[in-house]
Each structure stands twice: as C-alpha cells, then as structure tokens.
Amino acid sequence: MGSRTLLLILGLHFTVLGNLEAKGCDPGFIAKGRTLCVDTDECKEWDSAPPCGSNTMCYNTHGSYYCQCLPGFISTTTVNFTPPNGDCKDLDECQETPQLCGNNTICLNTIGSYNCQCQPGFRVSTYTGRCAGLHLTLLGNLEAIDCKPGLTFKTRKSCVDIDECKEWDSTPPCGSNTTCYNTQGSFYCQCLPGFISTTTFKFTPLTGECKDLDECQETPQVCGSNASCLNTFGSYNCQCQPGFRFSNHTGHCADTDECNETAGICGERGTCQNQEGSYSCLCRTGYSNYGNEQARCSVLTCDQFKADEAPGQTVPGLAGLLSLMRNSCLALSNSGDAAGGRLTGEILLENVFTEIDGFLSQGILSNSREVSGLLGTVEDAMRLIGPQLRDNHTTMETDHTEAEIAVRRGQTPPTGPISLANDNARLDTSWETATGNGTYPGFTLAGLVCYKTVERSVNNSFQYLTDTDRDTDTDTATSTASKPSYQISSKVVTALVSNPATDHLTQPVILTFKHLQGRAESSEMNYTCVFWSEGRVHEEGGAWSRRGCTKVTSNATHTVCSCTHLSSFAVLMALYPVKDTFELRLLTWLGLSVSVVCLLLCILTFWLCRSIQGTRTTIHLHLCVCLFIADLVFLTGISHTQSKGGCRVVAGLLHLFFLGSFSWMLLEGVQLYRMVVLVFNTTIRPLYLYAVGYGLPLAIVIISATTYPDGYGTTQHCWLSLERGFIWSFFGPVCTIIILNVFFFIITVWRLAQKLSSLNPDLSNLRKIKVFTVTAVAQLCVLGTMWIFGVFQFQEEGTVVMTYLFTILNSLQGALLFIMHCLLNKTVREEYGKLLSYICTPQKKRYSEFSTTNPSSSQSQGSRDAQNTGELQI
Incomplete structure (x- = not known):
C-alpha cells in the first residue's frame, strides 16, 4: 500500500482511540498515537x-x-x-463606586450590572458614558450609540430638578387657597392670606391643608370700635353699628347725628336728642312713642277708655278693664315722671286678659251693648299694648281668649305678607295694609284675638241681615219667601292693625274660620261671613252685618272670607226654612180642620156621655181640650209673625197647651198604674188632676217667659226660638213625661201579666185594664212620634220630608184620638147608636118607647153601661 493509504489507516485509528489517555501523558494532555501526548x-x-x-x-x-x-x-x-x-x-457596583451614577440619582444594583435612576423631583437631562463589556446592562431612556462588537454603551445620567409648582396636569399640587414654592428636588405649600394651615406654616399636600381664617375671632378689634366684624371666606368685612358710619378721615366708624340728618325724625311734637350711636325722642304731653325712644311721637288719646257717665250706658264688669287701660294710656301720654311707673307691654297684656277672663267668666253677655263694649275695648287695648311689646311676635292664651300680635319697628315701613293663626281662625293680610297711607309712626302692628265663649252671647242680633245682604255668590236654591234664621257657626275673632283708617281697605284681608260643627252646605243651609257693626242703633249697641264681607269658599269644616274693612268677625249658618208650598198649606188646613172637628166630637162625647164618666174619661176630656185649643191656635196663628207681641202670645199658648196635652197623658199613665196596683180608691181627686194637668205646664211657661221672653216667637214661626237652647223648655218636659209614661206602662203590663197568671183572676176587670193600657200606649205612640218628627222640624236639620211627616201626624192626631177613644169603645158606639136612632126615629114612636119603658129595663141598661165602664167596676 502507498503512504497515503497508510495515513488514512493511521488517522482512523487515531479517531477511535483519540479520547483515551495514553499511558504516561500528564493531566491536561491526551495521547496521540502510542507515544505522542497533546494538550486538551x-x-x-x-x-x-x-x-x-x-x-x-x-x-x-x-x-x-x-x-x-x-x-x-x-x-x-x-x-x-x-x-x-x-x-x-x-459585584455591587453601587457600593463599590458611590458616585457611579452621578448627582441627584439613585443607583440600583442588578445581577451582573446596575441601573441609574433620577431621584424624586428630578428628571434626566443628559447622558454620558463609554463602551463597556457585553454583559453590562443599563436602564434608562438612552440614545442608541454604536459600540464595537462585544461592547455596550455604559451611561452616567445627568438629573435636573423638576419644578412641581409649574409642571402639573389637572390640579395644582398644593390645592386651593395656597401658594406653591419649588425647592431642589421637592416643593412646599403656604396658605394664602385669610387662610390658615391645619398643621405647620409650611406643609405638603400629604401633611396639611388650608382652612378659612376667622379674623373676627383671631383679632376681636380688627374693625375697631363701633363696628361689627363679619367673617367671609378668605377675608372679612367691617360694618358700622346702627348710629355710626364709616369716616374716610379716620378710617373708623364715627357717630351719626340723626337729629340733623333726618328732618322730623321725632315727629312734629317730638324733641330729638343725639346720643353716641343713637338718638332719643322726647314727646310732649298728649303724644307718645309708646316707650320706643327711636319712634316718632304721635297723638295719643285716652278718651276711649273713659267709662261713659251717661245713665244706662256703662257696661257692667268692664270698669276694671277700662280703668287699667286709661291709667296706662295716661302714663304713656305724660313724659318723664310717669314713665318710671309705667307697666311693660307684656305685663299690661297679661293684666288685660286677666280682666277679660274675669268679665267673661261671670256669664253670658246680656245684650248687644255689652258685646259692643267688650269688643271695642279689646280692640282699643290691643292697639295701645302692641307697640309696647318687646318681641316682634307675641302670643297669649287664657281660658276665654287667645291672642297673637305681630309688631315691626324701623325707620321705613315694613313690607310683605302677614299671617296670624290659632286653632279657630286665621288672618292673612300684608304689612302695607297694616301700615296704611298715613304718617308712619315708626312701628306697624297686626293682631288677631279669638274669644272662646262669646259666640253663645252673640247668637242673636241678626236684625240687619236682610235678604238684600245675602252673598251674591250663593248658588243654592234657597230663595224662599220666608226669612232665614241664623246661628253662629264659628268662634268670634277681632282683627286689628295699627292703620287707623280701616273702614275701606284698598286690599281686602282674608279670614279663615273653623266651623263649630262640621256640616256641608245644602239647599236648606249655607254659610255667610259677617262682622259686628256698631252704632246703627245706639240703644241696641250693635248687630251682625254682611257689608264689606264676601264668602270666598266654604266646605264642611272651614269658611274663607274676604273683607274690605276690619272689625270683629264670625261665620253664620243661614238656615232657610222649607218653602211654604200650596200643597203643604192645603195639607195643613185640611188635616187640622179634620183634627179640630174630631177633637170637638171627642170633647162632646166625654162631656155628655154619662155612661163612661170617670177619672179616665176626665183625663181624656182635658187631653182633647188641650189639643183642640193648641190645634186651633196653630191653625190660625202659627204664621202670623208680623206682630211681634201677637206672635209671642201665640207661641206662649202653643207652649202651654201642647205641654198640657202631655201632662194629661202623664196623668193617664199614673191612673193606669193605680188601677193595676191599687184595688180600692183608684180615682184621683179633680183638684190634683187640674194641678198637674194645667198647673205644671203653666209653671213651666211662666218660668220660661220670665227667663228669656224673647224666646217666644221667631221670624219664621210663632213658636219657641232656637237661640240659647230655648226650644228645650218644651222638648225637655216632653221627653221627661214620655220616659215616665213608658216606665208606668212597663210596670202596668208586668203587673197585668202577673194577675192573668194567678189562680183566680178577675177576667172581666183585667180585660178592661188591658184594653185601657193598649189604647194609652197607642195614644202615647201617636203623640210622641209626632213630636219626635217635630224635634227635627224645628231644629236646624229640618228638611222637606220632616216637614211633611210632622204636618201629617199633627193634622191627624185628633182623628186618631177619636177613633181610639170613641169609635173603638163599645159603650160609646152604643150611645152613638141611641143618638142616631133618637134623631132618625119618628117623634110619636119615640114617645111610645119612653112611655112603655119600665124601671126594670132601665135598671138593666144602667147595669150594662156600668159593666162597659171599667173604672165603675174597679
């Protein structure tokens, strides 16, 4: 393989074994290959x-x-x-470097950094700083500054003061009535002149506020002498006292010489004397300012309180009141000497009402002259006493009177409404009316006197209330031919003002009266506003009159009157009798004619029929006689009111004989009681019968006529008057007799029932007593029922229905008595049969019958008649 391949192989091997420490490498190194150690x-x-x-x-x-x-x-x-x-x-930078953020700032440490904020009362003005490490974070309204990568701008704030006194949003920082002062980083407040802080002289809104400063209390003499300090919000005012005025020379209040500045300030007969801050008026003899030294002197006459020395003109009982007022009047008219012993207005007012109470407590005023004397004296007394009262509003109440007097004093006449009221009446007028158009004497008064018991004494004297005086706003159907009767329906009040000319007021006064009895107006009654008029007939003293007074409105409880003069006032209830229609007159004449004829037949029967003679028949005879005379007088004279003396005679005869009929009914009840209770001697001596039947009614009439002779005869009927309750001189005895008879009849029926339940009753006698009792009770019901309706007929509640019921029953009572005592009596019927047969049978046959009649038949007839008469058997 090539070298390149070897390196790849070696490199793969290194990768796999790269994290392994080679044996023998120091810490911080790692083996590279088998022999090489490299740094970690x-x-x-x-x-x-x-x-x-x-x-x-x-x-x-x-x-x-x-x-x-x-x-x-x-x-x-x-x-x-x-x-x-x-x-x-x-690292706490704020502690490490105290001035890190600069003046007027607050350093706030954070994790790894810090913040800079302005103190309260400051705000950011400028920023200074430098680029610093990446992790340094600052707060604030910073402008964007470019730094190198990895660095940020680190600032220092420059804070300047905020002027809170100028920079505010909705309300000033110190509030109202203050002045704001700015300081470095803050501010403080001070109160404006006329205000005071609730805490310290300098304060902040959280520690205090400003309230009004009462300079008049803080500095009592801030206005000086002779001035009054009146505090206002944030300040005060100075006003000169009465009698002083502000002087520009001295800057204070100086005395005002009223005597020189105001001509005639004391009146024509007054001498003005200037005083420090005031003045006084000295009045000459015969003039007075009623104890108010700043009032004008006006003429003061005391003759109205002098008792009239003319014979028969002195009012008994008022001598003490007249003497008291005359002495007080003379003390006012004399200057200087008598003023020291003069009574104050309050004491004089109390003494006057004590005299009035003593006078009224003696009883009812006997005539209109005494009424005029009382009302006139009270009015004159209030005129004299009012100006002497200290208070502007005075009230006084006694057992017989109640008074309210308002007085205003000053250099200018008062204006505005007046309202005086008590429980029975209210007077609404104005101060302009009370002052009048004459010379302003320096005061004005208005008074309302209410007499609680006088209405009983003046419930007559209606002779001047003729039909021509009737209120023009009366809309009830009361225009009848008969003159209405009147009755006092409110308390009598005297309204008075200081204005002497009140006979013809330019603005009428309003009087609101509360009725003595709650009764709404109807076709038979309406309310009328009257005043007590004096001087029409000097001998009579005065009478009620409507002149100048008009009824505004009336309901069942109150009557509102408007009068154009001032005097003593009241509300009368005018009672209009039921219209005397032709039907009513015809019914009265026919019914009473029948009644008179029937009563005459009863009288003849009881007098001439011998078979029924006895005590009970005597009672029936005189009962019918009384009713016969009463009905005859009623028929011929009840409406003849033209002659006052003749009307009184008619009323007296009706009073006597109607009472007599009830007296004889009382005797019948007594007789029945004796017939049941007593077995023997059941008759009553005629002397006793006449004494009770005629003597008792005569005594009542004599006493009534002596006590109140004017009670006989009214303006509508020749009957008893409603005044003073005189009508009860008839209804009182009648009610008493009815109650006694009911008692006697109950006892009679009870004893009769006992006898009927006994073992051996006398059936014939008991049967007759029962018949007598039934007829007596029926008779009492007839006459008693008639006068029950008569009570409503002659009282003020009389209506058409009551009039017709009374007329029918009164007209038919004679016929009913004839039916009960004559036609229903078997013995009387037999006597009537004999009489008719005697009249209808031929004369020859009558002679033969009389000649053939034997004594035995007569005896048997008499025996039969005796059996039909219960009293003969008993």
Whole structure:
C-alpha cells in the first residue's frame, strides 16, 4: 500500500482511540498515537457543564486552564482561579463606586450590572458614558450609540430638578387657597392670606391643608370700635353699628347725628336728642312713642277708655278693664315722671286678659251693648299694648281668649305678607295694609284675638241681615219667601292693625274660620261671613252685618272670607226654612180642620156621655181640650209673625197647651198604674188632676217667659226660638213625661201579666185594664212620634220630608184620638147608636118607647153601661 493509504489507516485509528489517555501523558494532555501526548482544551471540550461555572470566562493553557469572572461579578478568591478553588459572585457596583451614577440619582444594583435612576423631583437631562463589556446592562431612556462588537454603551445620567409648582396636569399640587414654592428636588405649600394651615406654616399636600381664617375671632378689634366684624371666606368685612358710619378721615366708624340728618325724625311734637350711636325722642304731653325712644311721637288719646257717665250706658264688669287701660294710656301720654311707673307691654297684656277672663267668666253677655263694649275695648287695648311689646311676635292664651300680635319697628315701613293663626281662625293680610297711607309712626302692628265663649252671647242680633245682604255668590236654591234664621257657626275673632283708617281697605284681608260643627252646605243651609257693626242703633249697641264681607269658599269644616274693612268677625249658618208650598198649606188646613172637628166630637162625647164618666174619661176630656185649643191656635196663628207681641202670645199658648196635652197623658199613665196596683180608691181627686194637668205646664211657661221672653216667637214661626237652647223648655218636659209614661206602662203590663197568671183572676176587670193600657200606649205612640218628627222640624236639620211627616201626624192626631177613644169603645158606639136612632126615629114612636119603658129595663141598661165602664167596676 502507498503512504497515503497508510495515513488514512493511521488517522482512523487515531479517531477511535483519540479520547483515551495514553499511558504516561500528564493531566491536561491526551495521547496521540502510542507515544505522542497533546494538550486538551478544557474550555471547549466539556460534557455537561462548563468547567468554570456560571458568570465566568474560561481560558485554556498548555496542559490546563483558568477562570475569570465576567464584568459585574467578582471572584471569591483570586482573579484567576480554577474550580473548586473559587467562584464568581455579583459585584455591587453601587457600593463599590458611590458616585457611579452621578448627582441627584439613585443607583440600583442588578445581577451582573446596575441601573441609574433620577431621584424624586428630578428628571434626566443628559447622558454620558463609554463602551463597556457585553454583559453590562443599563436602564434608562438612552440614545442608541454604536459600540464595537462585544461592547455596550455604559451611561452616567445627568438629573435636573423638576419644578412641581409649574409642571402639573389637572390640579395644582398644593390645592386651593395656597401658594406653591419649588425647592431642589421637592416643593412646599403656604396658605394664602385669610387662610390658615391645619398643621405647620409650611406643609405638603400629604401633611396639611388650608382652612378659612376667622379674623373676627383671631383679632376681636380688627374693625375697631363701633363696628361689627363679619367673617367671609378668605377675608372679612367691617360694618358700622346702627348710629355710626364709616369716616374716610379716620378710617373708623364715627357717630351719626340723626337729629340733623333726618328732618322730623321725632315727629312734629317730638324733641330729638343725639346720643353716641343713637338718638332719643322726647314727646310732649298728649303724644307718645309708646316707650320706643327711636319712634316718632304721635297723638295719643285716652278718651276711649273713659267709662261713659251717661245713665244706662256703662257696661257692667268692664270698669276694671277700662280703668287699667286709661291709667296706662295716661302714663304713656305724660313724659318723664310717669314713665318710671309705667307697666311693660307684656305685663299690661297679661293684666288685660286677666280682666277679660274675669268679665267673661261671670256669664253670658246680656245684650248687644255689652258685646259692643267688650269688643271695642279689646280692640282699643290691643292697639295701645302692641307697640309696647318687646318681641316682634307675641302670643297669649287664657281660658276665654287667645291672642297673637305681630309688631315691626324701623325707620321705613315694613313690607310683605302677614299671617296670624290659632286653632279657630286665621288672618292673612300684608304689612302695607297694616301700615296704611298715613304718617308712619315708626312701628306697624297686626293682631288677631279669638274669644272662646262669646259666640253663645252673640247668637242673636241678626236684625240687619236682610235678604238684600245675602252673598251674591250663593248658588243654592234657597230663595224662599220666608226669612232665614241664623246661628253662629264659628268662634268670634277681632282683627286689628295699627292703620287707623280701616273702614275701606284698598286690599281686602282674608279670614279663615273653623266651623263649630262640621256640616256641608245644602239647599236648606249655607254659610255667610259677617262682622259686628256698631252704632246703627245706639240703644241696641250693635248687630251682625254682611257689608264689606264676601264668602270666598266654604266646605264642611272651614269658611274663607274676604273683607274690605276690619272689625270683629264670625261665620253664620243661614238656615232657610222649607218653602211654604200650596200643597203643604192645603195639607195643613185640611188635616187640622179634620183634627179640630174630631177633637170637638171627642170633647162632646166625654162631656155628655154619662155612661163612661170617670177619672179616665176626665183625663181624656182635658187631653182633647188641650189639643183642640193648641190645634186651633196653630191653625190660625202659627204664621202670623208680623206682630211681634201677637206672635209671642201665640207661641206662649202653643207652649202651654201642647205641654198640657202631655201632662194629661202623664196623668193617664199614673191612673193606669193605680188601677193595676191599687184595688180600692183608684180615682184621683179633680183638684190634683187640674194641678198637674194645667198647673205644671203653666209653671213651666211662666218660668220660661220670665227667663228669656224673647224666646217666644221667631221670624219664621210663632213658636219657641232656637237661640240659647230655648226650644228645650218644651222638648225637655216632653221627653221627661214620655220616659215616665213608658216606665208606668212597663210596670202596668208586668203587673197585668202577673194577675192573668194567678189562680183566680178577675177576667172581666183585667180585660178592661188591658184594653185601657193598649189604647194609652197607642195614644202615647201617636203623640210622641209626632213630636219626635217635630224635634227635627224645628231644629236646624229640618228638611222637606220632616216637614211633611210632622204636618201629617199633627193634622191627624185628633182623628186618631177619636177613633181610639170613641169609635173603638163599645159603650160609646152604643150611645152613638141611641143618638142616631133618637134623631132618625119618628117623634110619636119615640114617645111610645119612653112611655112603655119600665124601671126594670132601665135598671138593666144602667147595669150594662156600668159593666162597659171599667173604672165603675174597679
């Protein structure tokens, strides 16, 4: 073979045996052939892990190698080392070279390198650096710089200060009400003038903030004397006190001489005296500023509180009130001396209401003159007391009165609305109305006084409420020929203002009243607004009138009135009677005519029929007599109201004889009770019958007429008045009699049932008693039912249905009594038969019958008549 072939053979052999150490080669060498040892490059030839480890660089030597740490790492032993004699750990460049990153920077060590960042408050301005080893990694906004392969650009940052006070995005760094100051790498805040820090003088947003500084509290005399400090947000204002004004010369508040600057400041009869920061008005005698030294002096008259010395004109009970107000008025009109002993407005108001309570607690006012005296005195007293009150709003309530007074004072008249209210009424007006167009006295007042019990005393005096006074806005169908009746439906109130000219107001006042009873308007009733008018007839003192008052609206609970003047006001309930139709008049005339005829037949029967004579018949006789007279008077005089005296007589007769009919019914109940309970002596002496039947009603009528003579006769009927509850002088006794009779009848029926259940009852007598009881109960039901409807007819709730029911029952009561006591009585029917036969039989036959009648037949007839009369047997 050739040499080339031999070399190939030798080379193949070397390849196979190349990794084998030849026997005799040193470490770091490998055998090449059988006799040749060559160097091993440990840095390149390794199996699983590099010989030097991580973060190192491996360098081969002849027969060995050594290791060096990469940049950013440091050996734990020597620079050149071989494992395991050393390894590499991270080099903390930030500690090794403190100024490595430069000024205003922060050095951040990383594995094998480091980062440079600007401190807070700084930002990168320029970069400096050099090309360094491959493994040196820097962070930052670096520009791309070309270095030789294997090298990177190592920088040094140049950081400059950030001006936070100028460079901000949405909100200033210090917030509102502050000033920002920049520092090297930071900033601080200070509060603006007028604000103060919550922490220190210099602060940052995280350590404090600014709040408003109250200069008025920090420096009490910041505005000087005679001025008031008013704090504002971030500042303050100085205002001169009343009576002072700002002086440009001194820069402070100086006194104002009101006496020279304002002419007539104290009025025509007042003397002005200037004072430090104020002034005072001294009034002459007969003038007053009501204790307010800054008010004008106005004329003060005290004659309205002087008791009238004319005979019969003095109102009893008001002397104390008039004396109190007159002394107070005189003390006001006298300057200087009397002022020291003058009562304050509050004490005077309390004393006045104490006097009024004492006056009203004595009872109901007797006449309209006393009403006018009370209302007028109270109004004058409130006008005098109001300006003397210290508070702008004063209320006072007692057992009989309730008052609310509002007062405004100042150099200019007040403006705006006024509203005064209590539980029963409300007044709405304006300060312009209360002041008026006259000379402004330096004050304005408005008051509302409510009288809790006076409505009972003024529930009359309706003589001036004619049909021409009716409200024009009334839309109910109440235009009847009969004059309506009236009744107070609210508490009486007095509305007053300081304006003396209130007879014709340019702007009306609004008064809202609460009704005493909740009732909606209907065809028979509507509400009307009235005031107490004085002076029409001096002797009468006053009366209610609609003049100047209009109803605005009304419901079941309240009525709103609009009035163009001021006085004392109330709401009336106008009751319109049912229209007197032809049908109603015809029914009344026919029914009462039948009733009168039937009652006359009853009277003749009970008087002339001897077979039924007895106590019970006597009672029936006088019962029919009373009803006969009452119906006859009712038929002829109930509507004759033109004559006041004649109407009173008619009302008195109706009162007497209707009460008499019930008294005789009471006697019938007593008689039945005696017939059942007593066995013997069941009759009642006639004297006792007349004493109860006529004496009791007469006594009631006399007492009623003496107590309230005006209660007899009304404007619609000659009957008892509804005022003061006078109608109950009739209904009270009637109800009492009905209750007593019901009691007697219950006892009678109970005892009658006991007798019927006994072993040996007297059936004939008991049967008669039963018949008497049934008729008596029926009679009581007829008359009692009639007056039950009569209660509604004569009361304010009267309607058309009640009127017709009362008329029918009242018209037919005579016919019903005739049927029950005459036609249903067998003995009376037999007597009627005899009478008819006597009238119809020829005269000759009557003579023969009388002549042939024997005594025995007469005796038997009398015996038969006696058996038909229960009282004779008993």
